[in-house]
Amino acid sequence: MNPALNGKRVAFLATDGLEQIELTRPWKDVEAAGATPELISLEQGEIQGFHHFEQGDRFSVDTTVDAAQAKDYVGLVLPGGVHNPDALRTNEAAVELIKDFVIQNKPVAAICHGPWTLVEADVIRGKTLTSWPSLQTDIENAGATWVDQPVCVDAGLITSRNPDDLDAFCASAVAAFADWARKEQAA
Secondary structure, three states, X not given: OOHHHOOOEEEEEOOOOEEOHHHHHHHHHHHHOOOEEEEEEOOOOEEEEEEOOEEEEEEEOOEEOOOOOHHHOOEEEEOOOXXXXXXXXXXXXXXXXXXXXXXXXXXXXXXXXXXHHHHHOOOOOOOEEOOOHHHHHHHHHOOOEEOOOOEXXXXXXXXXXXHHHHHHHHHHHHHHHHHHHHHHHHO
């Protein structure tokens, strides 16, 4: 439990095709730290998770990208999976929501293919990130430096390569969310 996160909300932005463990594990860690996770998606209802290529569980959406506002959260988690970020990056409201988190200097944690949405939002220029290896060229073409390491933290962006990195990813994300909440409380 982290007292700074009590009563705070953390946004999780995802849609169908997300890598399930990249939603459920950070979600669990955010809850254990005392914050309330909320699932934001393109539409109300449920989204479909996957275990790589096998269908997983369905998850209830709390709010849509059209209704969500970055000011209401202490941070954002962007799970991976191939289809999930590919669909999000073609949705203007999703991209604008991501940009708003970055503009407000709030922590954004993206894992695996999740950084694709950061590329689309044009918020990584001059920063260092990691991701699933196939995104390296996209990240570099967007003006960022790509590194191959379990977790990378740079200017409020927390990125990781894959589910094997979840321990480091979740610890870094929760710490960043708590830091932001403490700054917010001090202001």
